[in-house]
Amino acid sequence: MRKTIEKVYMGIILVFMYLPIVTMIILSFNSSKSRAKWGGFTFDWYINLASDSEIINAFANTLIIALISTVVATIIGTATCVAMMGLHKKSRSVIMGITNIPMINADIVTGISLMLLFRFLHFNAGFITVLIAHITFNIPYVMLSVMPRMKTINPSVYEAALDLGAEPFFAFRKTVLPDLMPAVISGAMMAFTMSLDDFIITYFTKGSGFDTLSTKIYSEVKRGIQPEIYALSAIIFIIVIVLMVGSRQLKARNSAASSKKEISYEKRKGLSKKTILLLAAACGVIVVIGLTFGGVFKTEDNQVYVYNWGEYIDPEVITMFEEETGIKVIYDEFESNEIMYAKIASDNSAYDVICPSDYMISRMIQEGMLQELDWNSLPYASENIDPNYLESAASFDEGNKYAVPNFCGTVGILYNKTLVDDPVTSWDILWDEKYAGQILMQDSVRDAFMVALAKNGYSINSTDPAQLEEAAAELIAQKPLVQAYVIDQVRDKMIGGEAALGVIYSGEALYTQRENSDLEYVIPDEGSNVWLDGWCITRDSKHTENALKWINFMCREDIALMNFEYVTYTTPNLKAQELIEDETIRNSTVAFPTEDTLSRCEVYTYLGQDADELYNELWKKIKAAD
Amino acid sequence: MAKELIRLEHVSKSYDGNMILDDLNLSIHENSFVTILGPSGCGKTTTLRIIGGFETPDQGRVIFDGQDITNLAPNKRQLNTVFQKYALFTHMDIAQNIAFGLKIKNKTDAYIKDKIKYALKLVNLEGFEHRMPDSLSGGQQQRVAIARAIVNEPKVLLLDEPLGALDLKLRQDMQYELIRLKNELGITFIYVTHDQEEALTMSDHIVVMNQGYIQQEGSPEKIYNEPENAFVADFIGDSNIIHATMVQDKLVRILGANFSCVDTGFGINTPVDVVIRPEDVELVPRGKGTLPGKVSHVIFKGVHYEMEVEAGGFEWLVHSTRMAQVGDEVDISVDPFNIQVMNVPASEDEEAIEIDV
Numbered sequence: 001m002r003k004t005i006e007k008v009y010m011g012i013i014l015v016f017m018y019l020p021i022v023t024m025i026i027l028s029f030n031s032s033k034s035r036a037k038w039g040g041f042t043f044d045w046y047i048n049l050a051s052d053s054e055i056i057n058a059f060a061n062t063l064i065i066a067l068i069s070t071v072v073a074t075i076i077g078t079a080t081c082v083a084m085m086g087l088h089k090k091s092r093s094v095i096m097g098i099t100n101i102p103m104i105n106a107d108i109v110t111g112i113s114l115m116l117l118f119r120f121l122h123f124n125a126g127f128i129t130v131l132i133a134h135i136t137f138n139i140p141y142v143m144l145s146v147m148p149r150m151k152t153i154n155p156s157v158y159e160a161a162l163d164l165g166a167e168p169f170f171a172f173r174k175t176v177l178p179d180l181m182p183a184v185i186s187g188a189m190m191a192f193t194m195s196l197d198d199f200i201i202t203y204f205t206k207g208s209g210f211d212t213l214s215t216k217i218y219s220e221v222k223r224g225i226q227p228e229i230y231a232l233s234a235i236i237f238i239i240v241i242v243l244m245v246g247s248r249q250l251k252a253r254n255s256a257a258s259s260k261k262e263i264s265y266e267k268r269k270g271l272s273k274k275t276i277l278l279l280a281a282a283c284g285v286i287v288v289i290g291l292t293f294g295g296v297f298k299t300e301d302n303q304v305y306v307y308n309w310g311e312y313i314d315p316e317v318i319t320m321f322e323e324e325t326g327i328k329v330i331y332d333e334f335e336s337n338e339i340m341y342a343k344i345a346s347d348n349s350a351y352d353v354i355c356p357s358d359y360m361i362s363r364m365i366q367e368g369m370l371q372e373l374d375w376n377s378l379p380y381a382s383e384n385i386d387p388n389y390l391e392s393a394a395s396f397d398e399g400n401k402y403a404v405p406n407f408c409g410t411v412g413i414l415y416n417k418t419l420v421d422d423p424v425t426s427w428d429i430l431w432d433e434k435y436a437g438q439i440l441m442q443d444s445v446r447d448a449f450m451v452a453l454a455k456n457g458y459s460i461n462s463t464d465p466a467q468l469e470e471a472a473a474e475l476i477a478q479k480p481l482v483q484a485y486v487i488d489q490v491r492d493k494m495i496g497g498e499a500a501l502g503v504i505y506s507g508e509a510l511y512t513q514r515e516n517s518d519l520e521y522v523i524p525d526e527g528s529n530v531w532l533d534g535w536c537i538t539r540d541s542k543h544t545e546n547a548l549k550w551i552n553f554m555c556r557e558d559i560a561l562m563n564f565e566y567v568t569y570t571t572p573n574l575k576a577q578e579l580i581e582d583e584t585i586r587n588s589t590v591a592f593p594t595e596d597t598l599s600r601c602e603v604y605t606y607l608g609q610d611a612d613e614l615y616n617e618l619w620k621k622i623k624a625a626d
Numbered sequence: 627m628a629k630e631l632i633r634l635e636h637v638s639k640s641y642d643g644n645m646i647l648d649d650l651n652l653s654i655h656e657n658s659f660v661t662i663l664g665p666s667g668c669g670k671t672t673t674l675r676i677i678g679g680f681e682t683p684d685q686g687r688v689i690f691d692g693q694d695i696t697n698l699a700p701n702k703r704q705l706n707t708v709f710q711k712y713a714l715f716t717h718m719d720i721a722q723n724i725a726f727g728l729k730i731k732n733k734t735d736a737y738i739k740d741k742i743k744y745a746l747k748l749v750n751l752e753g754f755e756h757r758m759p760d761s762l763s764g765g766q767q768q769r770v771a772i773a774r775a776i777v778n779e780p781k782v783l784l785l786d787e788p789l790g791a792l793d794l795k796l797r798q799d800m801q802y803e804l805i806r807l808k809n810e811l812g813i814t815f816i817y818v819t820h821d822q823e824e825a826l827t828m829s830d831h832i833v834v835m836n837q838g839y840i841q842q843e844g845s846p847e848k849i850y851n852e853p854e855n856a857f858v859a860d861f862i863g864d865s866n867i868i869h870a871t872m873v874q875d876k877l878v879r880i881l882g883a884n885f886s887c888v889d890t891g892f893g894i895n896t897p898v899d900v901v902i903r904p905e906d907v908e909l910v911p912r913g914k915g916t917l918p919g920k921v922s923h924v925i926f927k928g929v930h931y932e933m934e935v936e937a938g939g940f941e942w943l944v945h946s947t948r949m950a951q952v953g954d955e956v957d958i959s960v961d962p963f964n965i966q967v968m969n970v971p972a973s974e975d976e977e978a979i980e981i982d983v
Contacts, residue, residue, distance in 0.1 A: 157716075
């Protein structure tokens with residue numbers, strides 16, 4: 001009986017720990033993009049992954065960084081352990097304590113302090129800074145593995161070799177190192193895993209134009225995580241498991257060797273030699289792959305630094321631009337306006353071209369972070385962009401001096417025709433008790449308030465405290481009916497039929513309709529938000545001419561079309577719209593809302609700091625309410 | 627006397643402010659078996675390590691065969707060491723261990739092969755070439771360590787408590803082996819130990835050390851029979867060490883009784899220490915000896931009886947082949963030649979030594 005309980009308990013714990021990973025691995029073979037529906041078994045995501053040059057590039061970077069940092073950290077860490085043996089016991093434990101602190105220290109602290117140091121020393125953030133950071137945090141892991149082994153080594157063995165006439169290094173190599181090797185290799189494996197794993201420290205030290213897998217994946221969050229990422233995560237998980245098991249095994253043999261004296265010499269010797277050979281071969285292969293794909297060491301002057309939303313461009317377009325203009329594109333992605341803002345605020349010249357949204361553009365204009373565009377250099381933009389959208393853009397960028405519209409969209413209600421009988425024409429339906437537990441809201445301050453303000457007939461840019469209090473009260477009253485406040489899960493839950501109604505962006509709506517034909521998108525009569533983002537050039541851009549060429553290229557109709565088909569948000573490019581082959585999409589009111597609908601919608605504007613604070617305060621109350 | 631091979635001149639060494647060696651002077655002659663003997667922490671191992679080159683003295687010089695080698699690296703010195711814990715290379719077999727030094731010296735394969743064979747024969751380990759160190763007993767490992775050292779034909783072999791980790795029987799066997807080896811090789815052995823029996827058995831010359839000072843040096847017989855101070859007397863074998871008064875030449879008063887002795891020149895009524903070895907104390911019937919006493923303990927030790935006799939307020943340790951009964955009333959008698967008279971320590975250092983003991 002007790003045995004059974006123990007086993008069940010153990011089982012529950014294992015399920016707790018591994019169910020998420022198992023789920024992810026299963027989903028990586030799911031041919032449907034939905035997280036709730038099984039669409040059959042497929043290897044497509046793995047195949048797509050292999051053909052995604054950006055992912056492969058990031059993967060190569062990850063491996064090169066992991067490899068070089070491991071080798072360097074292993075050498076430094078081992079040498080430090082050797083040196084520490086010469087110290088007094090007390091100072092040794094003090095030093096060991098000091099070197100252990102970085103391991104316990106929060107990654108964010110390490111990351112930020114390294115970033116500050118690099119900036120202070122005027123290092124260009126990129127490959128080298130990430131490498132230095134990884135070496136830094138890897139050294140303690142190597143020492144942690146090597147030091148205990150080092151302590152078991154009889155120092156007389158080294159002295160005996162000296163005594164027999166060996167030079168110090170030869171003596172070390174012949175006597176101490178062979179005994180140390182298993183611990184050195186297991187330390188190196190640990191370091192490799194840590195480096196492979198790291199996100200936070202890399203994120204803070206990487207600068208622009210350089211990504212490892214973890215930062216690459218993170219920057220794709222904006223569009224929702226694609227199944228390719230499940231496949232990739234599954235692969236990483238397997239690699240980490242293999243390394244961990246390998247390092248464990250070495251450690252086990254290592255301790256078996258020291259406890260059981262009769263372990264045969266051939267076995268031990270064979271193991272370390274074979275392992276070293278294998279490692280060396282693997283290193284060689286990885287470096288070659290990395291140098292081929294990574295382009296780590298390529299330095300060119302004719303460049304343009306682009307900072308765009310994740311998954312917000314057809315990657316093919318970048319290649320085409322590079323081929324046609326000969327300009328090298330350093331392309332980075334961000335996941336929110338605020339993150340982009342922070343980066344540009346700390347270093348204005350880090351990027352040449354950025355793509356902020358409406359309210360952020362107005363804020364950046366106010367704060368003098370952008371430069372005026374030379375429209376004479378933008379013939380495609382002048383010809384192709386819908387004047388209606390230019391007019392909308394003028395609401396936050398007077399005279400269209402700073403931004404060229406890139407994509408736009410609306411916010412509306414997505415509903416499942418099989419679950420909702422009533423006509424959906426008003427935001428009121430989100431307060432209908434009939435749909436309790438079936439409603440999904442956007443987990444973002446402005447979008448949530450927009451719904452309540454529009455419902456009450458107020459401006460969605462209201463800064464009137466009374467109107468905002470009223471809107472907050474409405475949202476609190478609605479909360480018991482709401483299934484969840486989410487972001488990209490609206491899409492998946494709606495596809496899977498897990499909810500009846502959801503607040504969603506038009507681009508996502510178009511995508512969900514492709515996956516589930518029962519879904520319908522509506523912009524309520526009270527009006528809604530129309531958002532717009534645009535290409536802007538930073539004030540201190542070092543490649544203004546190239547930046548203009550980039551923006552102009554993006555406005556060419558064939559390019560805008562490619563991006564539209566990839567991103568599915570509304571393109572303000574009239575000529576691109578005409579080129580759309582699929583008639584239903586070309587005429588879709590979801591993709592291209594009518595002038596009438598648009599006239600009911602408002603663009604978000606920057607509300608100023610005081611209103612921002614009030615929004616956030618009320619938002620906290622709403623989130624805390626039951 | 628044979629030629630001087632090694633000389634330590636005014637050598638001092640301290641660690642973290644603790645004085646380990648203080649102005650040490652020592653001379654070691656060719657082809658001798660010298661033992662540095664003392665309790666742990668006396669500086670004997672440090673002395674050996676300075677000779678071996680693993681430590682550099684803070685002050686003083688090390689002269690080897692007329693040359694100053696104070697700052698010479700260990701791998702450049704013409705001597706080899708046998709370490710306390712064998713220190714074999716565990717990932718090499720016995721032959722590879724022994725060949726290590728010879729390979730560094732670029733000897734031919736044939737020469738190395740011959741040497742391995744010769745060395746293994748010398749230490750009675752023929753046929754062990756391809757065994758691994760882990761598969762050998764402690765005594766065998768120690769003999770490999772010796773073989774590994776001697777194939778290099780050093781002028782001096784340093785041995786740092788090489789028998790310390792072995793059991794008693796093995797230790798005794800190895801003592802004879804070492805004497806034999808030394809005689810066959812005809813080189814100088816410098817041997818460090820805290821075991822006085824080992825020192826007495828093997829050495830030509832013993833250096834007794836304590837707290838960084840040399841207490842006494844000389845032949846084993848001289849050290850045993852004529853200890854120069856209470857520390858040496860106590861450390862070398864069992865002793866009765868008693869405070870006494872030198873009444874006049876050849877007469878010493880011990881615990882109120884006057885004993886005849888052979889020592890002269892201490893002056894009149896001078897406080898001294900006397901050392902009397904337990905086997906030199908004779909128990910005679912009451913009235914026939916010098917000091918009356920009573921037997922308080924008797925233990926049978928095989929070759930002799932070990933007894934304690936209460937006499938004059940002192941517990942005398944007595945070794946005798948004749949047994950007495952507990953409670954027997956006896957007299958103590960000592961041959962004048964067997965009373966060793968010593969000066970009472972005058973300096974604070976010497977005092978400290980005595981208290982420490």
